[in-house]
Amino acid sequence: HRKYLKRQEYKAKTRTFTPEVEEYVRDRLRLKHSPEQIAGVAKKNGDKCVSHERIYQFIWQDKRKKGTLYLDLRNRGRRYKKRSVIYDKRGIIPNRTDISQRPPEVELRERFGDLEIDLIIGKNHKGAILTINDRATGFGKLRKLDGKDAQQLATATIDCLMEWKPFLKTITSDNGKEFAAHELVAKHLNIDFFFAKPYASWQRGSNENFNRLVRQYIPKKVDFDCIPTDYINFVEYQLNNRPRKRFKYESPMFMFNQLFFIFLFF
Numbered sequence: 001h002r003k004y005l006k007r008q009e010y011k012a013k014t015r016t017f018t019p020e021v022e023e024y025v026r027d028r029l030r031l032k033h034s035p036e037q038i039a040g041v042a043k044k045n046g047d048k049c050v051s052h053e054r055i056y057q058f059i060w061q062d063k064r065k066k067g068t069l070y071l072d073l074r075n076r077g078r079r080y081k082k083r084s085v086i087y088d089k090r091g092i093i094p095n096r097t098d099i100s101q102r103p104p105e106v107e108l109r110e111r112f113g114d115l116e117i118d119l120i121i122g123k124n125h126k127g128a129i130l131t132i133n134d135r136a137t138g139f140g141k142l143r144k145l146d147g148k149d150a151q152q153l154a155t156a157t158i159d160c161l162m163e164w165k166p167f168l169k170t171i172t173s174d175n176g177k178e179f180a181a182h183e184l185v186a187k188h189l190n191i192d193f194f195f196a197k198p199y200a201s202w203q204r205g206s207n208e209n210f211n212r213l214v215r216q217y218i219p220k221k222v223d224f225d226c227i228p229t230d231y232i233n234f235v236e237y238q239l240n241n242r243p244r245k246r247f248k249y250e251s252p253m254f255m256f257n258q259l260f261f262i263f264l265f266f
Contacts, residue, residue: 017050017058024048025055029072032216033242035059040249074216093180096195099172099203106170109136112259113169115191116207117157119148119178120214127224128178129232130156132171133210137259138244138252140210142236144229154181158188165189167260172196172204213239 024047028038035055042049050058062069106114112134120129128148133140143156161168168191173179175198186193196203217235218227240256243249 017054018048021048021050022058025050025058026069029059029069031238031242032072032074034074036245037243037249040245041243044249072216074212093175093177093182093195095183096175097193099194099196102170102172102192102194106135106172111169112136112256113164113167115161115168115171116204116210117171117173117179118204118207118211119145119153119176120211120218121148122224123221124223128153129214129218129224130160131207131211131214132157132160133207134252134256135206137255138206138210138246139240139256140236140252142214142232144224144227144232148176148178150178150180151184153178154184157185161189161191170194174201174204210239213242 024042025038028041033041035052038055039049039052041047059069059073105111114135115132116135117130117132120131122128126147128145130143130145130153131140132142141160143160145152145156168189170192171185171189172194173182174196179195182193182195185191201208214235217231217238218224240253241251243251247255
């Protein structure tokens with residue numbers, strides 16, 4: 001009965017797109033939160049808002065009036081296109097360990113320290129951004145690189161993750177040659193390094209999703225030389241503090257702190 005009354009009370013708050021609600025929605029859209037995230041967080045906190053469907057309607061109405069709210073949507077209203085597969089014929093990475101040998105508990109996403117890693121490449125294949133995320137918490141790290149050099153990538157990965165070394169367990173990448181120095185990473189971080197099957201990006205689904213979120217802030221064809229490190233840090237902060245439906249609209253930062261606390265004290 002109490003749950004029913006609570007639902008009815010919340011529904012009464014969500015029927016009207018008031019100026020207050022509009023301001024709330026606009027503020028959240030500027031943070032690149034999706035309509036689902038906006039409505040979900042409002043419901044979780046008991047704030048006045050409308051449904052995510054109504055927010056989408058508001059965005060499209062704004063677009064018809066030459067507004068720009070739709071530009072803050074993840075795909076800007078376009079359907080996501082699966083990227084084409086580029087076949088790499090340069091051979092197999094030496095001493096790679098296939099994902100089939102990865103411990104099955106990694107799939108459960110219940111423990112901190114199982115990571116996925118990738119590169120985002122800049123305009124004209126110049127410059128790169130290293131992306132790393134934890135499978136359980138969604139917490140991510142970004143590092144700007146000069147290019148796809150395997151040695152530089154390994155050094156950056158070690159530097160990026162050294163503070164987590166006691167808690168790291170596995171890391172999974174694709175089969176790009178930029179990960180050829182994987183043994184150096186495994187040695188310095190005391191972590192097991194695995195490689196997904198060729199052309200099976202879904203085996204690193206968390207990282208693929210993370211990369212698409214990064215692209216909201218750093219679109220394709222952007223010259224990475226023009227992006228300062230402070231902006232990379234800003235993007236990392238924004239993504240780690242963005243609510244996620246997967247976590248009942250808590251943020252990766254919240255989940256990271258919660259899981260890390262449990263790991264340290266229990």
